[in-house]
Amino acid sequence: MEISDSGGMEKMKYTDPKTIVPPKNLDELIEELHKVFDSDHVNVEYVTELMASYKSNPKDWKKFAIFDLHRYTRNLVDAGNGKFNLMVLCWNTSQGSAIHDHANAHCFMKVLDGHSQEELFEWPPGSEDDGEMKSKGKKLYERDQVAYISDTIGLHRVENPSHSDTSVTLHLYSPPFSECQSFDERTGNARKVQVTFWSQFGKRTPCAKLPSSCVPENN
Amino acid sequence: MAGYISDASSDSELNGRNTGDASHNSLSTIPDHLISRAKEIRSLILHHNEFLLIPKSISLFGNLLTLDLSNNHLTDLPKELITLKNLRKLVVKSNGLTCSSIPKDFGLLSSLEELNFSGNMFEVFPPQFTELSRLKCLYLGGNCISEMPNSIKNLQRLEVLYLGGNRLTEVPAEIGQLYYLISLVLCDNHIQSIPPTLIHLRNLQSLSLHNNQISTLPPEIVRLNLSELSLRNNPLVNKFVQDMTYEPPTLLELSGRVVKIEKVKYSKEDLPSNLRKYLSSAQRCVNSKCKGVYFTSRVEHVKFVDFCGKYRLPLLQYLCSPQCRTTPAVYHSSSDTETDEDEAMANARLRRVLLG
Numbered sequence: 001m002e003i004s005d006s007g008g009m010e011k012m013k014y015t016d017p018k019t020i021v022p023p024k025n026l027d028e029l030i031e032e033l034h035k036v037f038d039s040d041h042v043n044v045e046y047v048t049e050l051m052a053s054y055k056s057n058p059k060d061w062k063k064f065a066i067f068d069l070h071r072y073t074r075n076l077v078d079a080g081n082g083k084f085n086l087m088v089l090c091w092n093t094s095q096g097s098a099i100h101d102h103a104n105a106h107c108f109m110k111v112l113d114g115h116s117q118e119e120l121f122e123w124p125p126g127s128e129d130d131g132e133m134k135s136k137g138k139k140l141y142e143r144d145q146v147a148y149i150s151d152t153i154g155l156h157r158v159e160n161p162s163h164s165d166t167s168v169t170l171h172l173y174s175p176p177f178s179e180c181q182s183f184d185e186r187t188g189n190a191r192k193v194q195v196t197f198w199s200q201f202g203k204r205t206p207c208a209k210l211p212s213s214c215v216p217e218n219n
Numbered sequence: 220m221a222g223y224i225s226d227a228s229s230d231s232e233l234n235g236r237n238t239g240d241a242s243h244n245s246l247s248t249i250p251d252h253l254i255s256r257a258k259e260i261r262s263l264i265l266h267h268n269e270f271l272l273i274p275k276s277i278s279l280f281g282n283l284l285t286l287d288l289s290n291n292h293l294t295d296l297p298k299e300l301i302t303l304k305n306l307r308k309l310v311v312k313s314n315g316l317t318c319s320s321i322p323k324d325f326g327l328l329s330s331l332e333e334l335n336f337s338g339n340m341f342e343v344f345p346p347q348f349t350e351l352s353r354l355k356c357l358y359l360g361g362n363c364i365s366e367m368p369n370s371i372k373n374l375q376r377l378e379v380l381y382l383g384g385n386r387l388t389e390v391p392a393e394i395g396q397l398y399y400l401i402s403l404v405l406c407d408n409h410i411q412s413i414p415p416t417l418i419h420l421r422n423l424q425s426l427s428l429h430n431n432q433i434s435t436l437p438p439e440i441v442r443l444n445l446s447e448l449s450l451r452n453n454p455l456v457n458k459f460v461q462d463m464t465y466e467p468p469t470l471l472e473l474s475g476r477v478v479k480i481e482k483v484k485y486s487k488e489d490l491p492s493n494l495r496k497y498l499s500s501a502q503r504c505v506n507s508k509c510k511g512v513y514f515t516s517r518v519e520h521v522k523f524v525d526f527c528g529k530y531r532l533p534l535l536q537y538l539c540s541p542q543c544r545t546t547p548a549v550y551h552s553s554s555d556t557e558t559d560e561d562e563a564m565a566n567a568r569l570r571r572v573l574l575g
Contacts, residue, residue: 069379069402070425070447093337093360094383094406094427096449163360163384163407164289164312164338185451 015043022053026060030078030086037083037174044148047108051172052146056112063202064088065113065168071095072160073198077170084174087197088112091167096159099133099185100193101151103177109147114160114167116141121155124188133185155183237261242287245269249276258282266290266310278302289313289335295320301327312358313338318345326350337361337381349373360384360404372396383407383427395419406430406449415439428453438505472514475501476539479512504539511539 013019014036023029032050036042058065064075065088072095078086091114099121109116120136136154140161141147149156160167181190197205239253239260246268253260257279263286270291278299280286286303289312296316301324309331316339325347334348335358342363348354349370356379364385371380372393379402380394387408394403395416402425410431417423418439425447433453468476478485479501487495497514504511 093358093381094404096429163381186455 014039014046015041017046017049020046020050020053022055023050025057026054026077029054033078033084033086033172034081037080042106042174044106047172048146048148051108051110051170052144054110054144056110056144058113061088061112061168061170064199065090066198067092067166068198072097074196075202076197076200078201080172080174080176082176084172085176087171087173089169089171091116091160091169093163093166094160097157098182098193099155099157100182101155101180101190102149102173103180104151105173105175105177106150107148108172109141109149109158110170111141111143111145112168112170113143114165115143115162116147116167116169117159117161118147118149119157119159120149120153121157121183121185123155124183124190131188133183133188157185238264240264241268243267247271248274254279261285263287266312273297273300275299281305284308286310293320296322296325298322298324301325303328305330307331308333310335311339312336315340317341318343321345321347323347329353332356334358344368344371346370352376355379357381367391367394369393375399378402380404388432390414392416398422401425403427413437413440418442468513469515471497475514476512480510506539509539513539 023032029051033047036047036050061077064077066073066075067090069092072089072091075088075090076085077088080086099119109118117138117140119138122134122136124131124133133155139147158169178195179192180195182193183190199205237260239256239262241250241253242264243266246265247270249263249265253263254276257276258281260280261282261284263280263283266287266289268288268291270288270293272293272295273288275297277286277297280303283303283306285308286306287310289310291311291314293311293314293316296311301322306328307330309328310333312335316336318341325345326349328351330353331351332353333356334351334354335356337358337360339362341359342365344359344364344367346368348357349368350373352373353376354374355376357374357377358379358381360381361384364382365387367382367387367390369391370393371391374397376399377397378399380397380400381402381404383404384407387405387410389410390405390413392414393416394400394414395418397420399422400420401422403420403423404425404427406427407430410428410433413428413433413436415437417426417437420443423443424445426443426445427447427449429449429451431453433450434455475498477483478498485495485498490498501512501514504513
């Protein structure tokens with residue numbers, strides 16, 4: 001599936017952000033995302049704007065907002081007909097992720113509540129140079145803002161910078177992936193990690209990894 | 220911080236009838252419709268309002284279990300608060316409270332299990348808090364606290380201690396006495412070292428130390444059963460430190476070493492008490508293959524250990540001689556079975572850690 005950065009020669013649907021009608025709730029956003037990702041061409045700017053135009057309403061995502069004392073939780077919301085994964089991540093105060101890549105997929109991250117801080121990193125150079133990873137700076141995202149990253153842009157660490165408030169983020173990954181790499185900031189060493197979920201579709205799934213086939217049976 | 224595993228809705232033991240939620244309004248006092256239900260309300264949720272002070276009418280809510288006044292403009296807590304004898308959870312995040320805002324008899328709220336004062340202006344850790352013997356969760360993140368009191372050890376039931384985002388430079392050894400602690404958050408401070416007594420926290424599952432001034436860690440840290448450890452942004456030693464200064468041992472030390480290693484027998488009649496005391500202060504060389512001991516002359520050695528599969532930790536250890544870095548300085552032909560078992564366990568643990 002191709003993902004392009006700006007509108008092509010044809011005026012295709014789902015490319016011009018000006019045509020976006022803000023979804024009234026999360027279900028409408030998901031419905032629209034299904035349509036957008038059904039086509040072979042997906043426009044990064046369009047998807048970013050679409051996700052940003054949905055005004056976060058806790059009633060929509062409250063059932064996915066599960067916080068853990070020790071680490072952030074991943075809660076699968078929708079499996080996008082195999083074209084994308086949509087999940088809600090819940091960050092307790094000061095919780096953060098490792099530096100990670102995105103397995104050649106595209107990652108859109110929208111803040112649903114609180115604040116999210118993203119620190120970008122350059123890919124570590126070849127295996128000989130065992131040195132500290134280079135930071136490309138930090139960005140703070142507020143409620144309803146959307147961040148985008150892919151492996152060509154670089155790597156990142158995401159964290160909740162607040163010591164008082166929790167944070168909830170909505171992530172879309174396309175194509176879906178079950179494995180990526182996490183990096184040691186001090187050495188650049190990478191290791192493979194599995195994407196696991198605290199819950200899927202609102203149900204608790206201990207140690208559950210991504211289901212290999214998310215396409216429903218055609219009965 | 221949200222509770223253990225919690226969702227955005229209120230506590231499970233409470234239903235709509237017992238909850239008074241008037242959050243996200245422009246209230247500066249408790250509304251009449253909640254005052255009239257005061258006796259039946261178990262949970263009073265008033266965050267995101269315009270309260271400048273807590274009215275005396277708070278004492279009408281005699282059966283209150285939970286009170287949330289976060290995100291208001293409070294600078295003081297009234298003594299009437301202490302009449303709430305059943306209060307279990309008090310949340311007053313993001314206000315303008317300081318240590319002097321806390322009533323001196325605050326410790327009488329003995330039923331308190333959860334206390335959250337994150338995002339205020341505390342510069343001093345209020346001593347009254349350490350009188351709350353039933354406290355399970357204490358959240359003081361995002362304040363300006365520069366010191367943790369030794370009396371922290373009085374909070375014997377504490378399971379969660381959150382002190383991230385303050386001005387701590389050290390951690391008292393007494394923290395090791397909080398046996399039931401499962402989560403300890405100390406990130407975003409100016410902490411330079413971690414006490415070895417942390418090893419006693421056998422129930423600790425997560426330890427947050429990122430964004431501090433820590434350069435080495437006590438070796439005991441690898442023996443904790445942690446599932447989460449954050450260490451980023453500390454000036455951790457990156458390379459092996461080859462030659463640290465080594466003071467040659469004194470004659471006293473050398474004699475002491477021989478007595479201990481050769482297991483020379485001595486009794487009250489043989490030695491004065493000050494020498495017997497000296498001999499009993501011998502420390503084992505941390506190199507498990509070395510049977511050596513040291514008294515005061517030791518080599519600081521930084522050893523790297525892979526931990527949690529994510530980090531290479533620099534651990535500060537003491538060796539009895541510079542040779543111990545690679546080969547043991549002292550061999551023993553015979554050995555205690557007890558010592559061998561300890562040794563085997565320590566080696567097994569290290570191997571597990573090194574293999575990730």
